[in-house]
Amino acid sequence: MASLNDLKLAYRLFMRAYPYRSVEWTPGAALRKPLSEATLAVVTTAGFYLPTQRPFDASIRGGDWSYREIPSQADLDSLLIGHKSDAFDHAGIEADKNLALPLDRLRELEADGELGGLAPMHYSFMGSLTAPRRLIAESAPAVAEALKQAEVDAVLLTPV
Numbered sequence: 001m002a003s004l005n006d007l008k009l010a011y012r013l014f015m016r017a018y019p020y021r022s023v024e025w026t027p028g029a030a031l032r033k034p035l036s037e038a039t040l041a042v043v044t045t046a047g048f049y050l051p052t053q054r055p056f057d058a059s060i061r062g063g064d065w066s067y068r069e070i071p072s073q074a075d076l077d078s079l080l081i082g083h084k085s086d087a088f089d090h091a092g093i094e095a096d097k098n099l100a101l102p103l104d105r106l107r108e109l110e111a112d113g114e115l116g117g118l119a120p121m122h123y124s125f126m127g128s129l130t131a132p133r134r135l136i137a138e139s140a141p142a143v144a145e146a147l148k149q150a151e152v153d154a155v156l157l158t159p160v
Contacts, residue, residue, distance in 0.1 A: 011087050018130070031154050033116075038153035041119035043143065045127035045159045046093055046100035047083035050074065056082035062131020065139050069146075070122045076103060085128035088160060100158050119152045127160050 004012055031038060047056050049068040056064040070079070076097040081090055093100045101122065109115040123143045129135055147155060 007087055033153060035115055035154070036113055037116040039117045039119055039151060040106065040115060040154045040156060041147055041150070041152045042101055042103070042106070042122040042156045042158060043125070044100045044123070044157075045083075045125045046097075047081055047126045048079045048097070048101055048124040049082055051078060051080060055080070056084075056126045058082070058084040063129030063135075064126045065129065065132070065135040066126075067139050067143055068124045070101065070124055072103065072118045072120050072122065074103065076101065083127055083160065088128065093160065100160050102156070102158070106156075116153070119147070119150050121146065121150065123147075 004015060007015070048070060049055060050070065053068050056066065056068075058064070064082075079097055079101070081093065083090065098104050101124070103118070103122070106115060106118055110117055123146075125135070125139065
């Protein structure tokens with residue numbers, strides 16, 4: 001596992017000086033049914049998008065707070081990676097996109113009866129946002145509402 005010392009000096013200094021928010025953690029929702037009966041969605045910060053979707057905008061200061069919907073039946077090989085941070089090594093997810101959006105593995109669990117089903121849509125955000133205000137105020141609530149409307153029982157978060 002990487003450590004802070006593995007980063008370039010500029011990133012180490014940034015991480016030490018960044019004004020992180022302190023949030024008192026309270027337990028969230030509990031899964032109320034067996035996983036074999038549950039509908040699951042994936043939310044990733046890999047910056048994935050389909051060739052037919054607009055790319056994430058790397059020129060936005062503080063990071064692009066928008067998200068992309070990835071259909072459950074999407075071909076993972078067709079996904080493009082918009083994550084632009086040079087502190088993030090893309091090699092792993094370029095070799096196997098299941099590392100950040102494990103749809104192939106989840107389809108196998110569904111076929112084996114271990115998972116009730118996959119949500120029709122999964123969601124990809126850009127990682128490494130340094131100004132997350134609009135993500136918190138706009139994008140995250142929109143995705144939460146979409147997940148609620150789709151009657152998703154559980155969400156697998158894959159931060160990169």
